Amino acid sequence: MTARTVFTLAALTLREAARRRVLRALALLMVVLLALSGWGFSRLAGTELDGTELTSGETRLVAAQVLNLVMFGLSLIAALGTAFLSGPTLAGEIESGTALAVLARPVRRSTVLLGKWLGLVAFGSGVVVVAGLAQFLIVWGTLGYWPPQPVTGLALLAAQTTVLLTLGLLLSTVVSPMASGVMAVGLFGATWIAGMVGVVGQALGNEGVAAAGTVSRVLLPTDGLWRGAMNAFQDPIVLERLGGPALKGGFAFLSSAPLTAVYLVWVGVWIVLVLGLAALAFHRRDL
Amino acid sequence: MIGDPAARQGGSSLDAAERLLAELPPAPAAWCSGLHKRYRRRTAVDDVSFTVDRGEVVGLLGPNGAGKTTVIKILLGLVRADAGDVLLLGRPAGDPRARSRVGYLPELFRYQPWLTAAEVVALHVRLAGAQVSSRERRECLGLVGLADRAGDRVGGFSKGMQQRLGLAVALVARPEFVVLDEPTSALDPVGRADVRDLLTSLKARRVAVLLNSHLIGEVERVCDRVVVLDKGRVAASGTLAELLGQSELRLRLDGVGAEAEARLAAAGGLTRDGDAYTVTLSADQDTAAVPELVADLVGLGVRVHAVEPGRISLEERLLDILRATPGDEDR
Numbered sequence: 001m002t003a004r005t006v007f008t009l010a011a012l013t014l015r016e017a018a019r020r021r022v023l024r025a026l027a028l029l030m031v032v033l034l035a036l037s038g039w040g041f042s043r044l045a046g047t048e049l050d051g052t053e054l055t056s057g058e059t060r061l062v063a064a065q066v067l068n069l070v071m072f073g074l075s076l077i078a079a080l081g082t083a084f085l086s087g088p089t090l091a092g093e094i095e096s097g098t099a100l101a102v103l104a105r106p107v108r109r110s111t112v113l114l115g116k117w118l119g120l121v122a123f124g125s126g127v128v129v130v131a132g133l134a135q136f137l138i139v140w141g142t143l144g145y146w147p148p149q150p151v152t153g154l155a156l157l158a159a160q161t162t163v164l165l166t167l168g169l170l171l172s173t174v175v176s177p178m179a180s181g182v183m184a185v186g187l188f189g190a191t192w193i194a195g196m197v198g199v200v201g202q203a204l205g206n207e208g209v210a211a212a213g214t215v216s217r218v219l220l221p222t223d224g225l226w227r228g229a230m231n232a233f234q235d236p237i238v239l240e241r242l243g244g245p246a247l248k249g250g251f252a253f254l255s256s257a258p259l260t261a262v263y264l265v266w267v268g269v270w271i272v273l274v275l276g277l278a279a280l281a282f283h284r285r286d287l
Numbered sequence: 288m289i290g291d292p293a294a295r296q297g298g299s300s301l302d303a304a305e306r307l308l309a310e311l312p313p314a315p316a317a318w319c320s321g322l323h324k325r326y327r328r329r330t331a332v333d334d335v336s337f338t339v340d341r342g343e344v345v346g347l348l349g350p351n352g353a354g355k356t357t358v359i360k361i362l363l364g365l366v367r368a369d370a371g372d373v374l375l376l377g378r379p380a381g382d383p384r385a386r387s388r389v390g391y392l393p394e395l396f397r398y399q400p401w402l403t404a405a406e407v408v409a410l411h412v413r414l415a416g417a418q419v420s421s422r423e424r425r426e427c428l429g430l431v432g433l434a435d436r437a438g439d440r441v442g443g444f445s446k447g448m449q450q451r452l453g454l455a456v457a458l459v460a461r462p463e464f465v466v467l468d469e470p471t472s473a474l475d476p477v478g479r480a481d482v483r484d485l486l487t488s489l490k491a492r493r494v495a496v497l498l499n500s501h502l503i504g505e506v507e508r509v510c511d512r513v514v515v516l517d518k519g520r521v522a523a524s525g526t527l528a529e530l531l532g533q534s535e536l537r538l539r540l541d542g543v544g545a546e547a548e549a550r551l552a553a554a555g556g557l558t559r560d561g562d563a564y565t566v567t568l569s570a571d572q573d574t575a576a577v578p579e580l581v582a583d584l585v586g587l588g589v590r591v592h593a594v595e596p597g598r599i600s601l602e603e604r605l606l607d608i609l610r611a612t613p614g615d616e617d618r
Contacts, residue, residue: 008413008414012410019402097397100365100391100393101456102411104363284367
């Protein structure tokens with residue numbers, strides 16, 4: 001009965017995303033981004049530097065950087081899209097009264113929450129995977145570059161979306177739908193900036209500033225996961241040969257190391273903790 | 288395991304217990320005791336207890352802000368009571384299964400605007416864990432007058448149509464207990480009459496109903512019992528006969544002799560204004576009392592022009608109750 005309720009609500013959430021034209025809007029944005037990047041990559045293919053064409057290694061380094069830049073835009077659209085979807089789906093239903101009829105059924109609130117979460121995860125991950133694959137194909141077609149660990153990278157991007165929408169769900173159980181979307185996006189941006197500050201700190205050898213990035217990556221793992229995904233998209237051999245100084249200088253769209261297993265476990269724990277908190281807040285709430 | 292005598296004995300005692308439970312009279316549709324709820328400094332519900340028996344239609348009455356909707360939400364587990372106990376169809380309200388045979392039309396009725404009416408009904412059947420055929424679901428939508436709008440998105444529905452859909456949602460999963468919170472607030476007179484017919488048919492099928500309505504006439508017509516709430520407390524409760532107490536008989540007569548007057552006085556308290564006589568009858572008098580009185584009067588040579596039964600209306604009684612309730616804490 002519980003599993004049935006979870007799947008019913010997950011399917012309902014997916015149907016909501018499709019019928020409310022969230023999917024169409026996201027698809028449109030993705031197409032624009034992909035078309036622009038396709039045009040950009042095709043121009044990059046024949047670029048000359050100081051009168052000579054780029055070597056294949058240089059092309060690969062540039063391709064990896066620009067790919068990461070575009071993937072960042074893509075993950076941003078997916079993450080923000082789901083964060084704004086996760087707010088209204090719960091807080092909006094409580095506010096409008098739609099939740100009353102649903103929760104008066106023989107269902108637990110935590111089950112309803114889990115179902116919505118599952119639907120949102122499926123939606124966000126689906127968008128990331130489809131758009132990401134399309135992007136890989138564009139880069140492969142124009143520059144002949146294929147990322148070394150596409151599956152790991154896309155999985156990490158999907159995890160980043162999951163983290164943000166879980167946070168959005170927690171916020172939407174306690175504040176209004178609009179506030180929850182704004183707060184989730186604000187926190188996402190703040191962690192990204194803190195991550196950048198941390199990278200600069202690392203480059204300058206300032207441990208205190210570097211710690212800002214580490215702490216923010218533990219508190220909200222979106223930036224950490226993003227850096228892991230970047231690492232999976234770039235060619236390690238080329239990086240080692242050509243990208244050394246760029247990495248040490250803390251370039252925004254290259255990452256020096258893959259994620260550790262401990263960090264991945266922490267991300268899992270983080271999601272469970274935040275979802276548990278959301279369930280608790282939702283359970284205690286008077287409708 | 289089956290050959291184990293201890294297990295067999297355990298199994299048979301379990302069977303016996305189940306038989307014993309099955310033979311017990313069914314638990315009331317809803318039972319609540321000592322409900323309390325505070326919102327910050329305001330007490331919304333204060334020591335509310337009542338029962339809705341199987342097959343009974345109970346009206347919940349009271350002025351705005353009396354706590355009626357809060358009580359309903361506590362029964363359905365939508366609001367957490369600070370104190371008190373609730374049993375729905377014999378199960379504690381904390382157990383979601385208690386609501387598997389309960390239908391609910393909220394005061395604030397809203398359904399997923401991106402779904403069609405038929406999809407909303409199907410969703411609720413799934414959530415209730417019930418097996419209801421698509422034909423039966425269509426019939427349910429037909430019952431509330433939405434048969435030809437089943438395939439339309441709810442987002443395009445008027446308020447009245449959404450409320451009709453809410454009724455279908457409340458009734459579709461074959462409930463044994465239905466909670467209707469202001470079921471006619473958005474309906475036109477035809478819709479109200481439809482709801483009255485629905486309530487009558489539920490009553491005929493022995494489905495228990497808790498009805499919160501401001502339309503006292505509606506409550507008076509269909510309810511077996513009434514619970515009056517005021518300032519979060521039960522101000523009065525009982526059957527209509529108990530609450531309304533006496534009824535009266537208004538007669539227009541002439542040729543009333545001393546003997547006829549004595550006969551009238553014997554039937555109940557008598558007042559006279561010209562040729563208009565009013566007899567106050569007690570509630571427990573049997574239904575034959577009025578025709579017997581008229582026959583006797585005719586036998587005594589009285590000319591009977593009019594006989595009109597009068598009743599203290601629920602509205603008058605409700606106003607009496609609410610005005611009599613001491614509101615000391617406000618003064």
